[in-house]
Amino acid sequence: MIETAPKVQLWTRDLGSCLHGTLATVLLHDGHDPVTVLGASWEFRRRAGAWTTEEYYYLAEPDSLAKRLALHHPFESTWHRSEAPGDGLGELRDALAAGVLPIAAVDNFHLPFRPAFHDVHAAHLLVVYRITDTDVYVSDAQPPAFQGPIPVADFLRSWDSANPAHDADVFFSSSPSDRRWLHARMRGDVPETSRDWLAQVIRDNVARYRAASPAGVETGVEGLRRYLDELCALEPGTEAADAALSELYVISWNIQAQSGLHAEFLREQGLRWRIPELAEAAARVDAVAHGWTGVRMTGAHSRVWQRHRFDELRGHSAELIRRLEVALEQLDRTADAVSRQA
Structure with a gap:
């Protein structure tokens, strides 16, 4: 059979x-x-x-x-x-x-x-x-x-x-x-990808990034900044540092993947609706996705080769946060532009 x-x-x-x-x-x-x-x-x-x-x-x-x-x-x-x-x-x-x-x-x-x-x-x-x-x-x-x-x-x-x-x-x-x-x-009705829906999606994502972290979970810009600061403050060469670097590489892969896919989503919506702000937002989110590469790879190389470079990690982390804040500002403008045409 x-x-x-x-x-x-x-x-x-x-x-x-x-x-x-x-x-x-x-x-x-x-x-x-x-x-x-x-x-x-x-x-x-x-x-x-x-x-x-x-x-x-x-x-x-x-x-x-x-x-x-x-x-x-x-x-x-x-x-x-x-x-x-x-x-x-x-x-x-x-x-x-x-x-x-x-x-x-x-x-x-x-x-x-x-x-x-x-x-x-x-x-x-x-x-x-x-x-x-x-x-x-x-x-x-x-x-x-x-x-x-x-x-x-x-x-x-x-x-x-x-x-x-x-x-x-x-x-x-x-x-x-x-x-x-x-x-x-x-399981359920799939929403229609209208401009109203798209504007609300963008606003929901931005609000989640800007909201304070709930108890027990690090979320958004605040949570990411705190996590990276704690990571960079670890003592190189310790078991705690090795464990933290392993965690960084594992958890950040699909966070990075999600950023790249969100950029693609915005890019496709920009082509569909011919709203220039969507293309700009896609580029800014794509920059965040690739900003994760420096953070992930520095952590991975430090972990595997036992040459902990928290100075380099700190620089990549600061750049990642900067790109994220720029992207969120652009997404605010993009949501407004989409709403105006809805």
Whole structure:
């Protein structure tokens, strides 16, 4: 017996991770534009100690990952752990038969098409779109992109991997796959992307960035500034500094990806409505996205090579905050311009 799903689409962006890529594949499969759904929201959120060593980490309450990424759409997701007897593929087969594309948590070490195959353990996501008696068909847009069959045995090793700590990847090992899979779907009416809606989206995002951080969570400009100041004040070479630099690299990947996708969203809306302020806002938000590169890479290199350069990190952090404040000012003007034409 063969379970199939309609042909799926590979989707990725240079700044993105497997999180946005797999969710985008699901959205395209269900007839939705991933740039609009995943790109409308823009925020910074961090809770100390609440991160996991996975490429797809993003701060969200349990079973609210898709909702957190898509604040302006009724997009939802639920994590499952397969308890099916035998090889555990029964739940994935049932999902496919129901028209659902499961997103599986896997370990790159056991995937024949990944450069890390039999070399590096690292937590990753991919989409399952077909299962036969001998093969599992997977879609993975992260370079080098792959779509096609892998032996059932390889998939199961990856899907059930302990993903042990690995010196070659201090950021994304130590997180078991545990036969987990994510069910993402749109639940409710999708809003019409009118100019009124667009202006409100921009204002909501700006308000969230400018609001004070709630208890226990660092958010917005205030939270980001405080987080970066605390990071740069750490004593180089200590265990605390190593842990903080690891956290920085992990949590900032999908924050950076979200910034890049929001810039693309604004750029597309600018082309659609022919409002110049949207193009300017897109450029300013894009500058923020690329401002994260200096922060992330300085932290990563410091962590891996044990040459802590908090002076350089401080400079990149200051530039990131400057770009963010410029972007928010432009977004204020942009929301007004969109409203005038609504």
